[in-house]
Amino acid sequence: xxxxxxxxxxxxxxxxxxxxxxxxxxxxxxxxxxxxxxxxxxxxxxxxxxxxxxxxxxxxxxxxxxxxxxxxxxxxxxxxxxxxxxxxxxxxxxxxxxxxxxxxxxxxxxxxxxxxxxxxxxxxxxxxxxxxxxx
Numbered sequence: 001x002x003x004x005x006x007x008x009x010x011x012x013x014x015x016x017x018x019x020x021x022x023x024x025x026x027x028x029x030x031x032x033x034x035x036x037x038x039x040x041x042x043x044x045x046x047x048x049x050x051x052x053x054x055x056x057x058x059x060x061x062x063x064x065x066x067x068x069x070x071x072x073x074x075x076x077x078x079x080x081x082x083x084x085x086x087x088x089x090x091x092x093x094x095x096x097x098x099x100x101x102x103x104x105x106x107x108x109x110x111x112x113x114x115x116x117x118x119x120x121x122x123x124x125x126x127x128x129x130x131x132x133x134x135x
Contacts, residue, residue, distance in 0.1 A: 003030045004048050004055070012056045012064035015039070019067055023056050 004027060011026035021042040028035040029048075040052040056064050 001030075002048065002051060004028075004051055005030050007052060007055050007061035008035050009062040012061050013070050014064055014067040015070070017067050019064075020053065020057060023053060023064065025052065025056060025061060025064075027052060 006028050008026035008028070011024075013024045014020075015022040015024060023040050025038055025040065026035045027038040038052065040049045040056070042050055042053055044050065055061055
């Protein structure tokens with residue numbers, strides 16, 4: 001008897017380009033009360049890892065997200081995170097005003113060198129000016 005009861009429908013994501021050897025999914029094991037996240041790796045020491053991969057390949061858990069789609073989502077999330085972090089950094093720098101002087105601002109005519117909607121040259125200039133004040 002297998003300890004794998006089922007793989008949650010639609011939870012599978014291939015983590016390798018061959019889309020057959022490594023996958024993340026959510027699995028209900030017979031000895032656990034709730035389904036849990038699981039990374040199945042072919043040739044794992046546990047037989048049920050291969051069983052889970054076979055279930056995913058056979059479509060028993062519904063569609064499995066492709067490696068290409070998953071990779072694109074990860075890349076987009078990383079890009080968005082970097083963009084948000086730069087906005088936060090600019091906001092924090094703009095709030096620094098140790099000398100009581102007027103805060104520096106970003107010129108709306110500056111070039112968007114990274115193509116992400118942020119005026120990156122102005123951001124770097126702003127950081128340089130703020131650091132010069134601190135030195």
